[in-house]
Amino acid sequence: MNNTRKRTRYLIFLAVIAAFLNCVVAFIISSNGDFLNNLKTQIVGEEILQLANEQRTIYRAESLVLNEELMQAAQMKADDMAEKGYFSHTDPEGRKFSHWLNEAGYKYTYAAENLAVKFLKSGSIIKAWMKSPSHRASMLSEKYSEAGVGIALGSYKENPSFFVVLLMAEPDVPLKVQKLFNLGPGVSKWQ
Numbered sequence: 001m002n003n004t005r006k007r008t009r010y011l012i013f014l015a016v017i018a019a020f021l022n023c024v025v026a027f028i029i030s031s032n033g034d035f036l037n038n039l040k041t042q043i044v045g046e047e048i049l050q051l052a053n054e055q056r057t058i059y060r061a062e063s064l065v066l067n068e069e070l071m072q073a074a075q076m077k078a079d080d081m082a083e084k085g086y087f088s089h090t091d092p093e094g095r096k097f098s099h100w101l102n103e104a105g106y107k108y109t110y111a112a113e114n115l116a117v118k119f120l121k122s123g124s125i126i127k128a129w130m131k132s133p134s135h136r137a138s139m140l141s142e143k144y145s146e147a148g149v150g151i152a153l154g155s156y157k158e159n160p161s162f163f164v165v166l167l168m169a170e171p172d173v174p175l176k177v178q179k180l181f182n183l184g185p186g187v188s189k190w191q
Contacts, residue, residue: 047122048149048166052139055130059140064168070148073097073104074165077113081163082154087117097167111169112138118161125164144168 053063077100080091089097097113114135116125129135138144150165 046149048125048164049147051122051126052147052166055126056140061140061142062145064147065145067106067146067148067169067171069104069106070101070146070167070169071150072148073100073106074148074150074167075152076100076103076150077167078150078152078163078165081115081117081165082152082161085155085157087115087156087163089113089115097165101167101169106169107172108169109172110143111167112141112144114138114166114168116162116164117156118159119164120162129166138168139166141168144170146171 049064049066056063077097080100081087084092086092091099098111101108101111114129116128119125119128126139129139146169148167150163150167152163154161154163156163
């Protein structure tokens with residue numbers, strides 16, 4: 001009798017969990033992606049740059065400064081990967097990430113790109129990049145002083161996925177020189 005009661009409770013528990021999961025799936029489907037888009041901005045958003053800068057501080061590198069042109073370039077690259085369903089530093093047409101920098105009008109001396117896909121948390125992305133020697137080197141390099149982050153929701157290997165792009169660069173007029181001559185951010189040519 002006792003085993004029957006336990007089994008009945010267990011089956012009721014499973015039924016409640018199944019009903020709850022059904023409601024969650026129905027909510028996500030009925031929101032036409034709004035739920036996932038909101039999740040993106042709450043989970044990833046500007047946190048990527050903040051966490052990257054925390055790592056840079058630990059390793060005694062100066063913080064990266066947000067640059068609007070790099071933000072635009074990173075978003076264009078993230079959108080392109082999400083739209084076309086690829087995950088690579090080179091797009092299906094053979095264009096490297098420098099294509100997006102040029103499209104955004106960003107003039108640079110050095111640049112690097114870190115990519116992530118299928119993550120839901122900023123911290124997980126930063127941890128993965130820190131475990132990868134090449135991504136870690138890019139993120140901590142003192143060659144770069146500016147950054148931009150792009151995030152897009154798309155499909156990768158037939159699964160809904162967030163595509164994250166972190167672009168890091170040194171403008172052709174370094175920030176230190178801009179500050180010294182009071183040129184202001186985004187100035188790429190001597191006047």
